[in-house]
Amino acid sequence: MAEYSVFSLIKNALNGHKSWQRAWRDPEPKPSYDVVIVGGGGHGLATAFYLAKVHGIRNVAVLEKGWLGGGNTGRNTTIVRSNYMLDDNAHFYEKSMKLWENLSHELNFNVMFSQRGVLNLAHSDGQMDRFARRGNSMRLNGIDAELLDRKEVKRMVPYLNYSDEARFPIYGGLLQPRGGTARHDAVAWGLARGADRLGVDIIQNCEVTGFKRTGNRIEAVETSRGTIGCGKIGFAVAGNTGYLASKLGMKLPIESHVLQAFVSEPLKPLIDHVVTYGAGHFYLSQSDKGGLVFGGDLDMYNSYAQRGNMETIDHVMRGGIAMVPSLSRLRLLRHWGGVMDMSMDGSPIIGKSPIDNLYLNCGWCYGGFKATPGSGWVFAHTIAEDEPHPLNAGLRLDRFERGHILDEEATGPVPGHH
Amino acid sequence: MIRGKEQQPFRISEGGEIERTRPLAFSFDGKSYTGYEGDTLASALLANGVKLVGRSFKYHRPRGIYSAGPEEPNALVNLRSGGRQEPNTRATQIELFAGLEAKSQNRWPSLALDVMGVNDLASRFLFAGFYYKTFMGIPGWxxxxxxxxxxxxxxxxxHVSDPDLYDKMHGHADIVVVGAxxxxxxxxxxxxxxxxxxxxIDENDKPGGRLRSERETIDGKPAMDWAASTLAELEEMENVTLLRRATAFGYYDGDTIAVLERVSDHLPVPAPFQVRQRRWLIHAKKVLLATGSTERPLxxxxxxxxxxxxxxxxRTYANRFAVRPGKHAVVFANNDDGYRTALDLAEAGIEVRGVIDPRTGGQGPLKEDVIAQGIDVVSGAIVVRTHGYLGLAGVDIADLATLQSGAMPETRYIPCDLLATGGGWSPNVHLYSHQSGKPVYDPAIAAFVPGESRMNDRSIGAARGRFSLGDCLADGYTAGQESAEALGFTTGAVADIPSTDEQATGPLKxxxxVPALPGRKGRRFVDLQDDVTADDVKLAQSEGYVSVEHLKRYTTLGMGTDQGKTSNINGHGVLAEARGLDVSEVGTTTFRPPYTPVAIGAFAGREVGRHQNPVRRTPMHDWHLAHGAQMMEAGLWMRPQYYLGKDEPNSREAMFKAIERETLAVRNAGGISDVSTLGKIDIQGPDAAELLNRVYINGWKTLAVGKARYGVMLREDGVALDDGTTSRIGENHYYMTTTTAEAGPVMEHLELHLQVHWPDLDVKVASVSDEWAAMAIAGPNSRAILQDLFPxxxxxxxxxxxxxxxxxKLGTFPARIFRISFSGELAYEIAVPAGYGEAAWERCLAVGESHGLVPYGLEALNILRIEKGHVTVAEIDGRVSAADLGFGKMMSSKKRFVGDALSTREGMDDPGRPTLVGLTPVDGTTRIRAGSILVEDPKAPPPVPKLxxxxxxxxxxxNVGHPISIGLLKDGPNRIGDTVWAVFPLKGEAVQVKVTSPNVFDVEGARLHG
Amino acid sequence: MLYIDCPYCGKRAHEEFTYIGDATKKRPDGAEKNDPAWVDYVYTRDNPRGPHLELWHHGLGCREVVKVLRNILTHEILGAGRPADDIPLPETETKP
Amino acid sequence: MADAVILARRSALAGILQPGDHGANRFDGPGIHLTERTPFSVVQIEARADTAPALADALEAATGTAPSLTPNQSAGTGRPRILGTGTGRWLVVEPEHRDLAAYLRGALPDTVAITDLSHARTVLRLSGRDTRTLLAKGCAIDMHASAFLADTSRMTGLFHAACLIDCRSAEPVFDIYVHRSYAVHLFEALLDGALEYGCRIA
Incomplete structure (x- = not known):
């Protein structure tokens, strides 16, 4: 398959775009695979890609019930960061960040990873102290972080509300300069193309409907396109993990919740960074197309519906205007919802399951997009080696019964609060 | 006004809904024009002969006014200026007002000469998704x-602030009708x-919908007469609320319709006290969606x-606005609307130079009428290309069959400045779809219509593909009646449905x-706003982006401000053809709210600036403000941070001086602080002690009346939730206090457990946080002050x-006095009914003056409690256990309590977990910053192990004479006396610190018990 | 808006309530501290893709806890009652 | 001793509520009339569910007003008025003229939880032509005259503050009980929303 480059682009432009090939094949499923990955979102595709690339396991199928990247990969707010405090999260997300930094090259597909900086605003001394603790932990873990005071924040983002009218004044902020955004759909497409080029079969419109079990093993998956045998099987289905697990009689520490996202009408460059409001739930960036992309808090009740309600919308918009008053007259173009697999401590679960050849990758809460390459990388390792990598050893499923909780937000076993 | 007429060369002298007696001056790109009341900006521009109004998104191609409604992809302008500036506003929906200012967008230096128009020349390189294939090299994306x-x-x-107000309103209805x-x-x-x-609910300035744009009749009279009389009757009904200039933009759960009412957008500025826009949420029992349809381009x-x-x-411009959108027109349509259009344009005095109809054969009476008027009708033909640059100069037409056979047809050039084109109409199924309704394809109209209703909604008229006026009226009469009856209202006899005189129409093609001429590389735009061409759609398909969602995301089809109102179905049709499928098989993308873009301010309403969230005030709030308090936010509360003297400036030095002054006063004489924000819960009933026993880690059965006890609560997962004192003030009556932050959660925690888990307990809880003002008096002189207060x-x-x-009693009113201390001093807390709070506070200060009593704020309070190693939310941070805080021994083993079970898990029970300690700089002077990390070796390379x-x-x-701090340190109790490093790499600092007990002041507690 | 029929206050918009969570989880009062029932109670969830019994606290109303049966795929509210009430699935099939 | 000073019970709105006409000057007069009812007594009484009817009887005996066992109903004309706030739970309210809590403690059996909330609530009275519209700005419940009848009350959120709204008459006249710490916030929100109708503060 042809490489993408400025030369191929010119060549094709001159010949009328007749020789572009499919970005990925559309194969019929084989009777069985060494590894079947359920879920053709970013995580499933990244897992297949790294299984093939790093571990040489190429007899792999990715089963997607709809269209590639149609879940949260295609409906998130595209933020990439590794500004975590707890070690197990920090090391994992930083690995992901490092993969992001080379991902376009690795895939030969421009995922538009834009390291424009992620700034979290603080609105009290106590919040500044918490940010300091997080930033210091990041530095000690080798992750970039800068603590800005009010003046420095104002210099960087002069358009925030610094007036006396602000209900919650800005005290300062924590900046991760390497954080930023990426073009979410491109990540799915680039990974699909990359995995496909290494021999992975990507099978769309193939819904898993059941499992064939022998003892404590899954022999095959039953799908809308027939039964497909599997040596090993990995779930990367985010909000639908609980549903698939229930078909295996498994209960997980996961609830599905809806998170809404929003985009404004397109505008000339207005916001150059990713900025988050600290006295409410609101975060903001501007896409390359010009739309302001923003989001807020969960709708706070279990949901599998990919749409949310007005109470949360109002809450988000209030936060937005509180942070950036000039948003008031700009217009909301579209809003939608994604189904979040909220784990009970707010951190992901990647590892082995109680079933011998089943591996779990779930519990992403609303942090799954930034984890995409890292998640695939460690999940591929876990599947290939039948053993978690040190980077995901702390993300095991049994941490709940063992009491090794990874509660980054410190809000307890209430999924809606993470 | 003669002047207005002269400036409006395309205005028809009669007819339309405009007020010719009310001319309005406006400007576009700095040039002045005149229109009339009743115009939109679009109609006024057309009346003045302005055709070029914008540039397209990607190729910066010249664009004109394309529609007359919310579907407009091209005519987006920047409306107004300064704080009221509104980019991307559809000229087709802006009602003209005096002094209106608009500017074109996405062009430089001017609309007619746009440098970025060079993109158009390079368009072969800027094909769909080109950016995914390049820009990967040095220096990076x-x-x-x-x-x-x-x-x-x-x-x-x-970044300018919006001077206008927004409002929010709730409505409740039996029946919501969307679209008038x-x-x-x-x-x-x-x-x-x-x-x-x-x-x-109707989005326009006045009801009527398409009736305003057509020359139809109802009961033999102009259709708008019927609309006017219907409106008059509706306005008389008290049970009917008509919202004009109001767009129902979203259909939400619970049959809630979200509406944006543009209260003042048609005015130069809102009237005094009037809002710009009002966002409604209307809860309906039944929803009738009469949202009409949108015409598809060719x-x-x-x-x-x-x-x-x-x-x-x-037709709208000619009939409703009395504007000729051109002088010489060609009509190109795949359905009988083409003939209707030709007739209307001819009536408006436009020379119609041809009706191009790709169909062959007779289509019915409308075509006959057109032919009868001497207008050239070309059947089986298509427009194969247009000419002109900044405006249309003419079209080439050709025979469709010849083209489809693969041969090169002859073309005929027709000069014209208006090409009216239509590809049929698509029902507006947006609101229906917002609640996951699945539209189904209707081949008869080549469009998607609403499928099964998931909510209490029903689509009527054109919104469900019934395009004839007679059908729309019948649908409306019937649906209104049936919906009312289903809700138990009586409607009596079926109303007579008025008659119409429509002509029969033939099927569309x-x-x-439209096929391109062989060998021509011209561009056929599917999405006008985002510059997506039919070839882009085919390219996406050939690269495997075959799902409609992939198509949308890869090509940006339908991603513009119009959300693909005119482009989606054509794009999906082109995709279907490329895939060899039927449109019904490729489906549609999901329609998302809002139907048309909504100002963000309308969602915030009045909750902006300092009204973003409620402010909670203590009973002594005004006193604090009047006495130099610098207030700070504590959640929703405002609390004094420190108090400045009368003439002290609010400088950093003065702040430190004030904090020191207050801290010393408490230790040396007396201080008083406002602790009214603490949560307070009244607990009554014979099982009150049992409840306390179950929610606190320590035992409560032995607490005597007249005594208080400190307690710690855990969450069910064993993590500390809150701490506070609870007092027994009667046999079966307790008074619990919580921290300020956790007052709400603790109350809910108690209610949940009592109602759901332990309904057998005979005990009631009630929040009395607002009932009691509370003040702490601390310091060696506090007893003397109390004695004066309570002789x-x-x-x-x-x-x-x-x-x-x-x-x-304090004077004449009741007070509760608690001998408890957060500062470690001899101290009392006094609680009085809130209405007496300020009086009691003033009384304390008056009495205490001679004892050196001063008010102290949160900063001093913080220093005092750190000296004593007392914890707050900074320590009870949602991750620590009771044992981590040094309360391990408090955890009773004689009873069960919330959180005990999961506290025994290995990870929670690990003695190596970080535990509360005191930390003092070894050099005795260097400040230790909160948020520092404790490490063994400050010079270790990352990742550095953290202690x-x-x-x-x-x-x-x-009081201690050096900086102090507390923190959590691994294996803390066994490390007292050791030194570790407190590092703060964010500022490049590292301080060597000695590990101490958390309590570094008056360790024996002599003062407390003094 | 979700409209929840509070047994005391009547039908109210969900913004008056705080969502508590899965109502099928019974607190294992009396279970030994090391009993796995505690981990199950606090952490594991059925998370069904359909009707879901759940608790909402009417904090801006009567402050009572309301048990709600709600289809979490469609957000349709199928019933509501007090915590101890048995709320059966309605006879008519719920919309998918 | 300056007991006279101490006796002065201070309203949360002292110095905030400015008597006079505010906002639009409408030819048909201000659409909203707003006053504070102060000083005011508010006492919550709560029974175990199975003793609610017995408590209702005892309450009637003690106050001369029979509380309704039907949810959301208010009873009595004012001295006192009894508002249902939950299953087996009522607020007994009246303009302050005695120690109501102490009186009820003496008059009711000791199986009843009695909590004095007189100082915990600020009571605003809203009346006038546009009252229901104003309330609909900040509250999701149906304020229409056919839905919110006289002598019924609702506990709900009004401009994000927990409130008890008591409809005194269809006229309309509403008493609003808000938590004291939120009183200024609620007042400001109400006044802000009322300016377009004209607001007379007495």
Whole structure:
């Protein structure tokens, strides 16, 4: 398959775009695979890609019930960061960040990873102290972080509300300069193309409907396109993990919740960074197309519906205007919802399951997009080696019964609060 | 006004809904024009002969007014200026007002000469998704992105604040009717007559919908007469609310319709006290969606030229606005609307030079009428290309069959400045789809119509593909009546449905894309706003982006401000053809709210600025403000941080001086602080002690009346939730206090457990946080002050020991006095009914003046408690256990309590977990910052193993004489006396610290018990 | 808006309530501290893709806890009652 | 001793509520009339569910007003008025003229939880032509005259503050009980929303 480059682009432009090939094949499923990955979102595709690339396991199928990247990969707010405090999260997300930094090259597909900086605003001394603790932990873990005071924040983002009218004044902020955004759909497409080029079969419109079990093993998956045998099987289905697990009689520490996202009408460059409001739930960036992309808090009740309600919308918009008053007259173009697999401590679960050849990758809460390459990388390792990598050893499923909780937000076993 | 007429060369002298007696001056791109009241900006521009109004998103191609409604892809302008500037505003929906100012967008230096128009020449390189295939090299995407971002975007916004107000309103209705076209008016009429509460919502300045744009009749009279009389009847009904200029933009759960009412957008500025816009949420029992339909463009070579316009829009401009959108017109349509358009344009005095109809054979009476008027009708033909640059100059037409056979047809050039074009109509199924409704394809109209209703909604009229006026009226009358009856209202006899005189129409010919001339590389735009061509769609398909969602995301089809109102179905049709499928098989993308873009301010309403969230005030709030308090936010509360003297400036030095002054006063004389924000819960009933036993880690069965006890609560997972004191003030009566932050959660915690888990307990809880004002008086002189306040009380250590509780009168009103201490001093807390709070506070200060009593704020309070190693939310941070805080021994093993079970898990029970300690700089002077991390070796390379962190610090501790802090350190109790490093790499600092007990002041507690 | 029929206050918009969570989890009062029932109670969830019994606290109303049966795929509210009430699935099939 | 000073019970709105006409000057007069009812007594009484009817009887005996066992109903004309706030739970309210809590403690059996909330609530009275519209701005419940009847009350959120709204008459006249710490916030929100109708503060 042809490489993408400025030369191929010119060549094709001159010949009328007749020789572009499919970005990925559309194969019929084989009777069985060494590894079947359920879920053709970013995580499933990244897992297949790294299984093939790093571990040489190429007899792999990715089963997607709809269209590639149609879940949260295609409906998130595209933020990439590794500004975590707890070690197990920090090391994992930083690995992901490092993969992001080379991902376009690795895939030969421009995922538009834009390291424009992620700034979290603080609105009290106590919040500044918490940010300091997080930033210091990041530095000690080798992750970039800068603590800005009010003046420095104002210099960087002069358009925030610094007036006396602000209900919650800005005290300062924590900046991760390497954080930023990426073009979410491109990540799915680039990974699909990359995995496909290494021999992975990507099978769309193939819904898993059941499992064939022998003892404590899954022999095959039953799908809308027939039964497909599997040596090993990995779930990367985010909000639908609980549903698939229930078909295996498994209960997980996961609830599905809806998170809404929003985009404004397109505008000339207005916001150059990713900025988050600290006295409410609101975060903001501007896409390359010009739309302001923003989001807020969960709708706070279990949901599998990919749409949310007005109470949360109002809450988000209030936060937005509180942070950036000039948003008031700009217009909301579209809003939608994604189904979040909220784990009970707010951190992901990647590892082995109680079933011998089943591996779990779930519990992403609303942090799954930034984890995409890292998640695939460690999940591929876990599947290939039948053993978690040190980077995901702390993300095991049994941490709940063992009491090794990874509660980054410190809000307890209430999924809606993470 | 003669002047207005002269300036409006395209205005028809009679007819239309405009007020010719009310001319309005306005400007576009700095040039002045005149229109009339009743115009939109679009109609006024057309009246003045302005055809070029914008540039397209990607190729910066010249674009004109394309439609007459919310579907407008091209005519987006920057409206108004300064704080009221609104980019991307559709000229087709802006009602003209005096002094209106608009500017074109996405062009430089001017609309006619746009440098970025060079993109158009390079368009073969800027095909769909080109950016995914390049810009990957040195210096990286972020570099290229800078230029791409500047080229992209549409309108320009600035960081200026909005001077206008927004409002929010709730409504409740039996029946909400969305859209006041013929179907909606008819439905509202029959529903309204039944007495049902009806909301009729319409996005225009006045009801009528398409009736305003057509020359139809009802009962033999102009259709608008019927609309006017219907409206008059509706306005008389008290049970009917009509919202004009109101767009129902979203359909939410619970049959809630979200509406944006543009209260003042048609005015130069809102009237005094009036809002700009009002966002409604209307809860309905039934929803009738009379949302009409949108005309589809035809996709042909050069279909984006200014002067190419939807046929229905051309009729609107001619009929409603009395404007000729051109002088010489060609009509190109795949259905009988083409003939209707030709007739209307001819009536308006436009020379119609041909009706191009791809169909062959007879189509019925409309065509006959057109031929009878001598207009050239070319059947079986298509427009294969347009000519002109900044405006249409003419079209080439050719025979369709010849083209489809693969041969090169002869073309004929027709000069014209208006090409009215229509590809049929698509029902507006947006609101239906917002609640996951699945539209189904109707091949008869080549469009998607609503499928099964998931909510209590029903689509009527054109919104469900019933396009004839008669059908719309019948649908409306019937639906209004049936909906009212289903809700139990009586409607009596079926109303007579008025008659119409429509002509029969023939079937349309599906034409998702008009074939191009062989060998011509012209562009056929599917999405006018985002510059997506039919070839882009085919390229995406050939690269495997075959799902409609992939198509949308890869090509940006339908991603513009119009959300693909005119483009989606054509795009999907082209995709279907490329895939060899039927449109019904490729489906549609999901329609998302809002139907048309909504100002963000409308969602915030009045909750902006300092009203973003409620402010909670303590009973002594005004006193604090009047006495130099610098207030700070504590959640929703405002609390004094420190108090400045009368003439002290609010400087950093003065702040430190004030904090030191207050801290010393407490330790040396007396201080008083406002602790009214603490949560307070009244607990009554024989099982009150049992409840306390279950929610606190320590035992409560032995607490005597008149005594208080400190307690710690855990969450069910074993993590500390909150701490506070609870007092027994009667046999079966307790008074619990919580921290300020956890007051709400603790109350909910108690209610949940009592109602769900332990309903057998005979105990009631009630929040009394607002009932009691509370103040802490601390310091060596506090007993003397209390004695002056309460001469009747025995305040000796024996008479009123530490953790004692007394009730007494302060003057004439009741007070509760608690001998508890957060500062480690001899201290009391006094609670009085809130209405007496300020009086009691003033009384304390008056009495205490001679004892050196001063008010102290949160900063001093913080230093005092750190000196004593007392914890706050900085330590109880949602991750620590009771044992981590040094309360391990408090955890009773004789009873069960919330959180005990999961506290025993290995990870929670690990003795190596970080535990509360005190931390003092080894050099005795260097300040330790909160948020520092404790490490063994400050020079170790990352990743550095962490031993814990510094949670609270005081840069000055005037009582101890050096900076102090507390924090959590691994294996803390065994490391007392050791030194570790507190590092703060964010500022490149590392401080060697000695590990101490958390309590570094008056360790024996002599003061407390003094 | 979700409209929840509070047994005391009547039908109210969900913004008056705080969502508590899965109502099928019974607190294992009396279970030994090391009993796995505690981990199950606090952490594991059925998370069904359909009707879901759940608790909402009417904090801006009567402050009572309301048990709600709600289809979490469609957000349709199928019933509501007090915590101890048995709320059966309605006879008519719920919409998918 | 300056007991006279101490006796002065201070309203949360002291110094905030400015008597006079505010906002639009409408030819038909201000659409909203707003006053504070102060000083005011508010006492919550709560029974175990199975003793609610017995408590209702005892309450009637003690106050002369029979509380309704039907949810959301108010009873009595004012001295006192009894508002249902939950299953087996009522607020007994009246203009302050005695120690109501102490009186009820003496008059009711000790199986009843009695909590004095007189100082915990600020009571605003809203009346006038546009009252229901104003309330609909900040509250999701149905304020229409056919839905919110006289002598019924609702506990709900009004401009994000927990409130008890008591409809005194269809006229309309509403008493609003808000938590004291939120009183200024609620007042400001109400006044802000009322300016377009004209607001007379007495």
């Amino acid at each position: 972020h570099f290229y992105e800078h230029f791409i971002r500047k080229a992209a975007g549409m309108g320009t916004a600035e 076209g013929p179907a909606g008016l008819a439905a509202a009429l029959t529903a309204g007559r039944s007495g049902a509460r009806v909301f009729l 996709v042909f070579d050069g279909n984006d030229r200014p002067g190419v316009m939807l046929a229905g829009a051309a 599906i034409l998702w894309q 009747q009380l025995d305040l000796s250590n024996e008479g009123f020991p530490f953790m004692g509780v007394r009730e007494a 814990g962190h510094v949670s609270s610090t005081a840069p000055i501790s005037p």
